[in-house]
Amino acid sequence: MNILVVLEHSGNGLRRSSYEALTAARILGGTVTGVIIGGTEAQIASAGAYGLTSCLNITSAGLESFANGRAAAAIAEAARKVGATYVLLSATSTGKDLAPRLAVRLEAGLLADCVELNADGSAVRPVYAGKALVTVRSTTSTTVLTLRPNVFTARLAETATTPTIENFSPSVADIRSSVVTNIVRNEGTVDVAEADIVVSGGRGLKGPEHFTLVENLAKALGAAVGASRAVVDAGWRPHREQVGQTGKTVSPSMYVACGISGAVQHLAGMSSSRIIVAVNKDKEAPIFKVADYGIVGDVFDVLPKLTEKIAGVTGKH
Numbered sequence: 001m002n003i004l005v006v007l008e009h010s011g012n013g014l015r016r017s018s019y020e021a022l023t024a025a026r027i028l029g030g031t032v033t034g035v036i037i038g039g040t041e042a043q044i045a046s047a048g049a050y051g052l053t054s055c056l057n058i059t060s061a062g063l064e065s066f067a068n069g070r071a072a073a074a075i076a077e078a079a080r081k082v083g084a085t086y087v088l089l090s091a092t093s094t095g096k097d098l099a100p101r102l103a104v105r106l107e108a109g110l111l112a113d114c115v116e117l118n119a120d121g122s123a124v125r126p127v128y129a130g131k132a133l134v135t136v137r138s139t140t141s142t143t144v145l146t147l148r149p150n151v152f153t154a155r156l157a158e159t160a161t162t163p164t165i166e167n168f169s170p171s172v173a174d175i176r177s178s179v180v181t182n183i184v185r186n187e188g189t190v191d192v193a194e195a196d197i198v199v200s201g202g203r204g205l206k207g208p209e210h211f212t213l214v215e216n217l218a219k220a221l222g223a224a225v226g227a228s229r230a231v232v233d234a235g236w237r238p239h240r241e242q243v244g245q246t247g248k249t250v251s252p253s254m255y256v257a258c259g260i261s262g263a264v265q266h267l268a269g270m271s272s273s274r275i276i277v278a279v280n281k282d283k284e285a286p287i288f289k290v291a292d293y294g295i296v297g298d299v300f301d302v303l304p305k306l307t308e309k310i311a312g313v314t315g316k317h
């Protein structure tokens with residue numbers, strides 16, 4: 001059985017979620033091949049520690065800038081080349097964009113946003129905004145799976161290898177698609193979907209100027225800043241920080257919700273976090289139903305004290 005894992009680069013290595021996908025691929029127990037678009041030797045080599053032995057490096061013309069339609073066409077060709085039974089992607093924004101396109105091209109079943117993967121190819125995924133979990137299995141000969149970031153732990157393989165790299169240039173010139181022409185990077189900020197710790201703020205902060213309380217706590221914890229939709233809609237915070245059904249899905253090791261009520265649409269994006277801490281002045285707030293640790297109190301009192309204590313331990317001010 002052949003498994004193709006779609007890898008995304010980040011600096012000199014890969015995105016953490018790609019190492020997670022490589023680790024998850026080992027559950028299925030077949031031959032794993034990676035595929036990357038315009039990867040460097042160093043980026044591909046970094047995956048050797050996670051068991052990758054061979055990788056197709058897509059070098060097709062027209063993919064110098066990311067173009068979803070063309071990228072999906074090229075990856076579908078890679079899947080055909082290796083005879084992939086499974087194509088694994090991380091459910092990042094890129095993975096979510098590519099997966100359905102790949103499924104159509106490969107006439108494959110799509111199991112999206114999986115939080116568990118079993119050796120028989122079945123997978124568990126949340127439905128109804130996280131209210132229930134279903135076990136699903138695809139009945140097609142090829143299956144495309146996306147894996148929720150931060151849920152599968154990236155584990156080093158028993159023996160590290162140096163993956164062989166094959167440059168692969170399928171022709172994708174004629175595909176009509178949108179092309180990314182400019183990328184504005186938010187240097188220095190951790191993507192909320194990939195952060196190990198997230199501190200989010202809601203309407204309880206009363207105004208954008210008070211988000212420094214959330215930012216300071218995040219800094220002390222080395223965390224990313226998240227937000228509820230209410231504050232994003234109000235223009236207090238950018239949409240990239242929104243957590244929830246119409247924002248990002250996060251599964252950090254710790255999620256701290258400050259002045260957030262815990263509406264079902266917010267919970268849909270964060271309830272799979274390993275530890276949930278809530279600060280809310282209303283002891284009946286629904287967020288406390290999912291919280292492992294709850295502080296009933298005013299964010300204006302609690303957050304500065306918490307930040308001071310934590311910064312005293314971590315040394316991050």
Ligand SMILES: Cc1cc2nc3c(=O)[nH]c(=O)nc-3n(C[C@H](O)[C@H](O)[C@H](O)COP(=O)(O)OP(=O)(O)OC[C@H]3O[C@@H](n4cnc5c(N)ncnc54)[C@H](O)[C@@H]3O)c2cc1C
Nearest residue numbers: 202203204228229230244245246247259260261266281299
């Ligand atoms: C289709 C749809 C999609 C949606 N998608 C999303 C989504 O992706 N993400 C999302 O977050 N929401 C989403 N929503 C909106 C969601 O229903 C809620 O309206 C939103 O999450 C509320 O945000 P909030 O908790 O910040 O505000 P509120 O619900 O107003 O809660 C504020 C909380 O702060 C507490 N508070 C007030 N003052 C203080 C204080 N001084 N100290 C401590 N606590 C205090 C209050 O007790 C309250 O619990 C969606 C809604 C719909 C209909």
